Structure formats: C-alpha cells, structure tokens
Amino acid sequence: MYAYRAPPLPAAPPVRLVPMVTSQDRAVFASLRVLPDQAGFVASNAESIAEADEMPWCVPLGVCDATNGGVVGFVMHALDPDEGRRWIYRLMIDARFQGRGFGRAALRATLAILDRLPRSERVMLGVDPANLVARRLYAAEGFVETGEMLGDELVMRRVLQR
Structure with a gap:
C-alpha cells in the first residue's frame, strides 16, 4: 500500500510582531x-488602527523582518466579544515585500500567539472570495472554508494547536 506523504510547508522568513506603541510607530x-x-x-492600515482604538478587544501588530529589522506589514487579531471566538481581522504585507514569504510568516507568528491565549480552540478569518492568493495561503496553513459569508467575505476556520 502506498502512503501519501505531503510535501513540507514552504520555509518563511523570520518575522517579529511588534506592538505599535508610539504615534510614530x-x-x-x-x-x-x-x-x-x-x-x-x-x-487600509490607518482604518484598522482607528478601528482598534475604538474596539479594545482588537490587537494591532506591526510585522517586521526579523533579519533586517524593516517594517513589512500589519496584522490585527481579536477575541470577538459577541461570539467569544478568536479572529484574524487583518493581514497585509506591503507591496514592496510581497512574494517573499512574509505573509505566511506573519500568519504563522499570529497563530503562534493565538495558540497560547485562553479561549483559543479555533481561529476564524474572513477573506474576499476573489482573493485567490490569500485563500490558497490560508488553506495551505490549515484553514478551511466554512461556507458562511460575513458581509462580502468568505469565512475560514482553523483549529489551533495545543
């Protein structure tokens, strides 16, 4: 009997997720x-940061290249107060740094944070159905499409590691 062995997941560059402390950050x-x-x-990240200011359950983080120290993206996660589920509300990589694995690395770093938080059995996210690149990335990292729509976004879910 032949056993299928999935190929290893692609390597991702090391990233650091950093809080935005100052107005300059x-x-x-x-x-x-x-x-x-x-x-x-x-x-936009400006809209997301403003949203986090109004909703204290949102955690906005900058994504930095851990090797070179440069700023490459933004991520925001939250514990939705109405439903008690963890969400990744935003994930973006600046146009200058796309295609290098930073999105995958930022997603993995965010999931590592969520894995350690209480009430984190699964994490949800919404994605524009037309964003095929993001949908493939999320699926490769263990997210499955639920069939639900939240506004114009397709909901995806992933069970967190424990």
Missing part, C-alpha cells in the same frame, strides 16, 4: 500599502 505602519489591484481586499 502607528504612522509608519499606517503608511504601508498593498498593490493597487489588492486595495479592495483589505481595509
């Missing part, structure tokens, strides 16, 4: 942009 991360044809897939 916030301005730097708010200035990051996706490619023009991706703009409809994710809210």
Whole structure:
C-alpha cells in the first residue's frame, strides 16, 4: 500500500510582531500599502488602527523582518466579544515585500500567539472570495472554508494547536 506523504510547508522568513506603541510607530505602519489591484481586499492600515482604538478587544501588530529589522506589514487579531471566538481581522504585507514569504510568516507568528491565549480552540478569518492568493495561503496553513459569508467575505476556520 502506498502512503501519501505531503510535501513540507514552504520555509518563511523570520518575522517579529511588534506592538505599535508610539504615534510614530502607528504612522509608519499606517503608511504601508498593498498593490493597487489588492486595495479592495483589505481595509487600509490607518482604518484598522482607528478601528482598534475604538474596539479594545482588537490587537494591532506591526510585522517586521526579523533579519533586517524593516517594517513589512500589519496584522490585527481579536477575541470577538459577541461570539467569544478568536479572529484574524487583518493581514497585509506591503507591496514592496510581497512574494517573499512574509505573509505566511506573519500568519504563522499570529497563530503562534493565538495558540497560547485562553479561549483559543479555533481561529476564524474572513477573506474576499476573489482573493485567490490569500485563500490558497490560508488553506495551505490549515484553514478551511466554512461556507458562511460575513458581509462580502468568505469565512475560514482553523483549529489551533495545543
């Protein structure tokens, strides 16, 4: 009997997720942009940071290249107060750094944080159905499409490691 062995997941560059402490930090991360044809897939970082200011359950983090120290992206996770589920509300990598594995690394680093938090049996996220690159990334990292829609976004779920 032949046993299928899945190929190893691709390596990702090391990243650090950092809190945005100063107004200068916030301005730097708010200035990051996706490619023009991706703009409809994710809210701007400035909007996300403002959202986190209004919703204390949101945790905005900057994504930095751990090797070179540069700023490469933004992620925000939350424990939804209405449903008690963990969500990744935002994940974006600046256009200048896309295609290098930083998105995968940021996702993995975020999941590592969520794995350690209480009430974290699974994590949810929403993705624009037309964003095929993001959908493939999330599926490769263990997310499954639930068939649910939240507004215009397809909901995906992943069981966290314990």
